[in-house]
Amino acid sequence: MPHSHHSHSGQFCKHASGLLEEVVREAVRKGFTMFGMTEHVPRYREVDLYPEETALSLDILSEQFHQFLGEAHRLKQAYASQISLLVGLETENITDIDLEKLESLLQRLGRRVEYVVGSVHHVNGIPIDFDLPTYQRALASFNDKLEEEREEALFSAYFDAQYEVMRRFKPEIIGHFDLCRLYQPSCKFGKYRSVWEKIERNVRFAVDYGALFEVNAAAFRKGWETAYPGEDIVEARFYATGLHHCIANNPPFKIIQRHGGRFALSDDSHGPHAIGLNYDRLPPYLQRVGIAELWYLVENNAPNIGGRYVKAVKLDGEWLDHKFWRQNPTR
Ligand SMILES: [Zn+2]
Numbered sequence: 001m002p003h004s005h006h007s008h009s010g011q012f013c014k015h016a017s018g019l020l021e022e023v024v025r026e027a028v029r030k031g032f033t034m035f036g037m038t039e040h041v042p043r044y045r046e047v048d049l050y051p052e053e054t055a056l057s058l059d060i061l062s063e064q065f066h067q068f069l070g071e072a073h074r075l076k077q078a079y080a081s082q083i084s085l086l087v088g089l090e091t092e093n094i095t096d097i098d099l100e101k102l103e104s105l106l107q108r109l110g111r112r113v114e115y116v117v118g119s120v121h122h123v124n125g126i127p128i129d130f131d132l133p134t135y136q137r138a139l140a141s142f143n144d145k146l147e148e149e150r151e152e153a154l155f156s157a158y159f160d161a162q163y164e165v166m167r168r169f170k171p172e173i174i175g176h177f178d179l180c181r182l183y184q185p186s187c188k189f190g191k192y193r194s195v196w197e198k199i200e201r202n203v204r205f206a207v208d209y210g211a212l213f214e215v216n217a218a219a220f221r222k223g224w225e226t227a228y229p230g231e232d233i234v235e236a237r238f239y240a241t242g243l244h245h246c247i248a249n250n251p252p253f254k255i256i257q258r259h260g261g262r263f264a265l266s267d268d269s270h271g272p273h274a275i276g277l278n279y280d281r282l283p284p285y286l287q288r289v290g291i292a293e294l295w296y297l298v299e300n301n302a303p304n305i306g307g308r309y310v311k312a313v314k315l316d317g318e319w320l321d322h323k324f325w326r327q328n329p330t331r
């Protein structure tokens with residue numbers, strides 16, 4: 001403790017800062033015991049390059065990703081006595097091309113990718129977390145809908161894209177579950193029945209195959225009063241857990257109980273300055289929403305359902321008793 005399952009560096013990502021080694025050193029300095037390096041996967045269409053990437057070619061983006069894997073594995077070995085580093089990636093689902101390319105990438109790379117953060121950052125091929133005007137463009141792209149129906153359509157498309165990522169890759173970590181409401185954090189998904197049904201479908205699916213939902217502290221830096229996911233989604237986890245409790249009384253289904261909705265910590269840092277940023281705001285949030293257990297990933301000898309060699313383990317004892325919270329992690 002503490003852990004982070006999701007990070008980026010300026011060395012391999014143009015919207016982040018710092019060298020990956022500086023990121024690792026800062027994680028060590030802040031007392032992290034487990035830290036995941038999870039660069040964004042390459043994108044495969046010119047149109048999907050971000051403004052700061054216009055000088056890059058798609059080939060360079062792919063090359064950069066392979067360089068990331070090389071450097072991350074070097075650091076994993078070099079710092080092994082100080083910190084458990086895991087090497088992973090963060091997914092995209094802009095079009096089917098991303099999913100197909102990721103499938104072959106994962107096959108080719110084998111054990112070099114130790115785990116996957118399953119994230120979606122686009123709807124209708126347009127980024128939903130870049131800035132407000134771009135988000136509004138994503139909303140407007142549902143131009144076959146009335147204006148008041150577009151938000152529901154965007155949320156639905158987002159959770160369908162997320163489901164597809166879960167179905168195809170069984171990501172160990174579900175990245176910023178409710179990123180689609182970044183620009184309207186007070187929006188409760190429950191107001192749209194169709195969206196809520198998709199959320200419940202996704203949560204049940206992820207719980208069933210054993211995913212961890214990240215409690216992602218980056219939401220605070222984006223102006224939220226909560227981490228991702230927001231409170232109504234965490235309750236969705238209780239819905240799923242409740243379901244398991246009820247099914248657990250039925251012996252044949254006991255195996256499901258072992259896969260109750262579980263949470264893991266992430267800072268989603270984009271450089272050394274953001275390692276553990278706002279982690280001091282996590283305990284009140286975790287307590288408020290009743291998250292009693294924290295989980296984290298460790299290497300394992302047997303493959304998991306996604307064919308990768310990590311498993312989730314429960315943090316021993318009460319997470320709040322850990323001395324990390326009594327220091328100031330953001331100093
Ligand atoms: Zn990023």
Ligand SMILES: [Zn+2]
Binds near residue numbers: 175
């Ligand atoms: Zn992300």
